[in-house]
Amino acid sequence: MPKKNLPPDAAKMGEFALIARHFTRTAAASAESLVLGVGDDGALIQPTPGHQLAISSDMLVEGRHFFPDADPGSLGHKALAVNLSDLAAMGARPLGFTLAIALPAVDDAWLAAFARGLFALADAHACPLVGGDTTRGPLTLSITVFGEVLPGQALRRSAAQSGDDLWLSGRTGEARLALAQRQGLPWATTASPADLTQARARMDQPTPRLALGQALAGLAHAAIDVSDGLAGDLGHILQASELGADIDWAALPLAPALAALPVEWQRECVLHGGDDYELLFTASPDDRDRVRAAGAASETVVQRIGRLHAAPGLVLIDHHGQRAPLAMRGHDHFAA
Amino acid sequence: MPKKNLPPDAAKMGEFALIARHFTRTAAASAESLVLGVGDDGALIQPTPGHQLAISSDMLVEGRHFFPDADPGSLGHKALAVNLSDLAAMGARPLGFTLAIALPAVDDAWLAAFARGLFALADAHACPLVGGDTTRGPLTLSITVFGEVLPGQALRRSAAQSGDDLWLSGRTGEARLALAQRQGLPWATTASPADLTQARARMDQPTPRLALGQALAGLAHAAIDVSDGLAGDLGHILQASELGADIDWAALPLAPALAALPVEWQRECVLHGGDDYELLFTASPDDRDRVRAAGAASETVVQRIGRLHAAPGLVLIDHHGQRAPLAMRGHDHFAA
Numbered sequence: 001m002p003k004k005n006l007p008p009d010a011a012k013m014g015e016f017a018l019i020a021r022h023f024t025r026t027a028a029a030s031a032e033s034l035v036l037g038v039g040d041d042g043a044l045i046q047p048t049p050g051h052q053l054a055i056s057s058d059m060l061v062e063g064r065h066f067f068p069d070a071d072p073g074s075l076g077h078k079a080l081a082v083n084l085s086d087l088a089a090m091g092a093r094p095l096g097f098t099l100a101i102a103l104p105a106v107d108d109a110w111l112a113a114f115a116r117g118l119f120a121l122a123d124a125h126a127c128p129l130v131g132g133d134t135t136r137g138p139l140t141l142s143i144t145v146f147g148e149v150l151p152g153q154a155l156r157r158s159a160a161q162s163g164d165d166l167w168l169s170g171r172t173g174e175a176r177l178a179l180a181q182r183q184g185l186p187w188a189t190t191a192s193p194a195d196l197t198q199a200r201a202r203m204d205q206p207t208p209r210l211a212l213g214q215a216l217a218g219l220a221h222a223a224i225d226v227s228d229g230l231a232g233d234l235g236h237i238l239q240a241s242e243l244g245a246d247i248d249w250a251a252l253p254l255a256p257a258l259a260a261l262p263v264e265w266q267r268e269c270v271l272h273g274g275d276d277y278e279l280l281f282t283a284s285p286d287d288r289d290r291v292r293a294a295g296a297a298s299e300t301v302v303q304r305i306g307r308l309h310a311a312p313g314l315v316l317i318d319h320h321g322q323r324a325p326l327a328m329r330g331h332d333h334f335a336a
Numbered sequence: 337m338p339k340k341n342l343p344p345d346a347a348k349m350g351e352f353a354l355i356a357r358h359f360t361r362t363a364a365a366s367a368e369s370l371v372l373g374v375g376d377d378g379a380l381i382q383p384t385p386g387h388q389l390a391i392s393s394d395m396l397v398e399g400r401h402f403f404p405d406a407d408p409g410s411l412g413h414k415a416l417a418v419n420l421s422d423l424a425a426m427g428a429r430p431l432g433f434t435l436a437i438a439l440p441a442v443d444d445a446w447l448a449a450f451a452r453g454l455f456a457l458a459d460a461h462a463c464p465l466v467g468g469d470t471t472r473g474p475l476t477l478s479i480t481v482f483g484e485v486l487p488g489q490a491l492r493r494s495a496a497q498s499g500d501d502l503w504l505s506g507r508t509g510e511a512r513l514a515l516a517q518r519q520g521l522p523w524a525t526t527a528s529p530a531d532l533t534q535a536r537a538r539m540d541q542p543t544p545r546l547a548l549g550q551a552l553a554g555l556a557h558a559a560i561d562v563s564d565g566l567a568g569d570l571g572h573i574l575q576a577s578e579l580g581a582d583i584d585w586a587a588l589p590l591a592p593a594l595a596a597l598p599v600e601w602q603r604e605c606v607l608h609g610g611d612d613y614e615l616l617f618t619a620s621p622d623d624r625d626r627v628r629a630a631g632a633a634s635e636t637v638v639q640r641i642g643r644l645h646a647a648p649g650l651v652l653i654d655h656h657g658q659r660a661p662l663a664m665r666g667h668d669h670f671a672a
């Protein structure tokens with residue numbers, strides 16, 4: 001952590017040293033590419049020769065992106081996961097991340113749990129913390145991740161082609177249900193406790209699809225991670241690629257927790273719910289076997305859920321083959 | 337700016353689109369190394385082959401790092417300057433930066449002025465904004481900068497050698513005086529209005545010493561930027577390099593604004609005042625001419641102010657040659 005936020009008096013020095021302790025680690029979890037980590041004016045990383053650098057930043061603010069009573073371990077996981085998910089959507093391999101954190105007060109147990117959640121995910125992807133900043137302020141987490149990808153292989157929103165298949169990893173909707181249940185909305189309480197627990201885990205500890213993203217680099221055309229809702233995020237690909245798309249409702253995987261809901265709520269969750277962090281991507285129909293092989297190699301379920309076409313607009317095709325326009329809107333969890 | 341903070345309803349969409357407008361620019365200011373800028377899941381940068389990547393992050397929180405009524409143009413400059421200063425202290429050339437910003441409300445004039453200050457400095461150093469995040473929250477600015485440096489040439493805190501000269505760029509102390517004047521402290525009001533204006537500019541719009549830092553890469557041994565006070569920051573070099581140092585008070589440049597102060601306040605400002613963002617570095621006595629040439633080439637005044645030695649501790653030598661221990665403490669502007 002930079003020196004500039006080490007206050008001069010001993011009491012506070014102790015507090016900030018305490019914070020630093022939770023984020024300072026031995027080289028155990030360091031990746032080969034890390035030349036110099038936390039503790040200087042900056043970090044030094046040696047990217048693989050010939051690769052491009054992929055960079056993404058996300059800021060999480062208490063009360064807007066997470067509840068004030070959020071479990072600190074889950075929060076540590078999620079703060080990094082939403083950033084790694086952006087690298088996955090670029091097809092990049094993680095190299096490291098920085099964490100800037102504002103804290104209203106020092107709570108040793110909270111920090112220890114936060115760091116455990118954060119580093120468990122970082123270690124799983126060999127993505128070391130290389131630097132950052134700690135300061136006093138309203139609880140705010142700002143992470144920037146760096147990855148690398150071969151030139152021309154990054155998955156861009158603008159690269160979809162007319163005639164492409166539309167694919168989805170995993171399934172969407174459970175995070176939206178878990179949020180609704182957390183908010184006490186009556187329709188969300190019909191699922192079984194076991195299904196709700198699973199849905200809650202999807203909201204609190206999302207899985208960034210890094211292995212799949214890397215397997216798709218140079219194979220898929222466009223990709224995005226579903227953070228804001230399937231229809232809304234697909235809209236970003238369609239806008240950037242100047243295309244339209246059909247989605248087959250019957251092809252979309254439905255989580256057990258959503259099975260008993262009226263179809264309107266199922267659609268709200270699956271098509272417009274945020275916080276799923278699955279990959280939504282397009283690829284040539286000629287490459288279906290290769291896409292399935294990429295899914296198998298990365299142990300990630302992939303499902304063909306529609307197709308792209310030159311005609312603008314998004315269309316949902318229901319179980320009966322009926323076509324209806326679908327709004328390209330997402331969901332903001334903390335909007336008023 | 338990432339999609340996930342675009343709220344769904346039209347009114348807020350408008351607000352966030354307004355924010356995005358201030359930070360979205362055409363390619364005019366883009367560096368050659370920028371492959372893909374703002375607008376996808378992440379940015380893509382092509383570093384120069386064979387170089388290492390230098391990374392640094394700083395977070396600025398309202399009320400702690402800047403006053404609530406801070407001029408937005410100066411704030412935009414300073415938020416980037418303190419980060420670029422870290423790259424300067426590594427000897428790195430800037431490649432780009434990300435900005436994550438939490439805003440309590442949207443103020444178009446404020447944002448326009450902030451962006452002007454930010455981009456004026458970014459353009460001066462060919463350091464493009466490559467991505468980031470905008471969200472609602474207490475005013476918080478989190479910037480991460482990336483630069484590049486040849487392997488083995490980065491300036492590290494731990495690389496000082498016994499017998500090295502100690503050098504300082506520019507002069508320190510004015511930012512501390514300006515803060516004291518802003519706080520209404522009686523001792524700080526004795527300077528002339530013109531001198532105080534200059535001191536205020538040092539606090540509000542610091543100059544990152546990037547050209548000097550790059551000229552010193554591979555030449556100087558250790559370097560740090562003076563953000564926390566000369567004595568405190570030198571302490572970081574001494575600790576990392578396991579050395580001690582003497583500072584010659586008579587060799588330290590004194591700003592006109594400090595000339596009339598009692599020597600105790602001069603020392604407080606020059607040795608312990610923060611926010612100067614000058615470079616403090618060490619180099620072999622054999623390289624004095626090369627260091628002076630690096631200063632001349634980068635149009636930056638450099639001054640030899642002391643020397644490093646194996647005996648631990650920091651000593652101040654006064655005008656009369658008297659030696660006295662000097663505390664390795666800095667100053668935190670917003671500590672209670």
